[in-house]
């Protein structure tokens with residue numbers, strides 16, 4: 524980032540580092556469809572993410588809804604190399620606040636006044652009870668604990684996580700079929716599948732003809 528400038532030159536470096544988390548100020552942008560849910564990804568409470576305040580990978584303490592990224596670098600989906608931000612006039616609050624030359628204000632926004640899926644969807648939205656059901660069968664609030672224990676994790680816990688991973692995938696498959704969901708919509712409604720959240724812990728998904736397994740790092 525450019526730390527010598529005192530104004531935004533719209534160089535796009537911050538956009539290349541990923542899409543912003545949404546805040547209460549952005550609710551209307553999503554509800555009005557200016558930012559469709561297909562452009563969003565949910566990071567569920569407990570998922571591991573880089574915390575810019577501590578500069579560490581930590582479990583997030585609130586659910587976050589972020590603008591999705593693209594490409595290897597996971598640049599914000601609204602960033603165009605030649606033209607810059609394609610929704611500049613309606614960009615999310617965090618993008619307005621971000622000043623790469625003085626990060627105090629943007630750091631104060633980390634996990635503060637953020638919106639979750641329930642704040643975005645209307646109370647009577649048909650997916651609301653389904654999201655709640657998914658949270659019950661596949662919570663991810665123990666990822667940091669799994670991460671800390673690593674190789675010392677007991678066999679019974681590993682089996683429980685494996686079972687949860689299978690429930691997660693079966694649940695998603697059923698709902699995707701019933702509601703004809705696209706992958707982009709699935710990522711908003713349910714976040715990333717548990718097996719993907721386990722990958723940074725060195726856990727791999729093994730698929731045989733009849734079943735799915737998790738292979739834990741030795």
Ligand code: SF4
Pocket residue numbers: 524525528530531532533534535536537538621622623624
């Ligand atoms: S805030 Fe972002 S777009 Fe603006 S100068 Fe800094 S890095 Fe570039």
Ligand code: SF4
Pocket residue numbers: 537538541542543590599600601602603607608609610611614615618
């Ligand atoms: S919404 Fe626009 S300003 Fe914000 S990160 Fe994406 S491209 Fe950059």
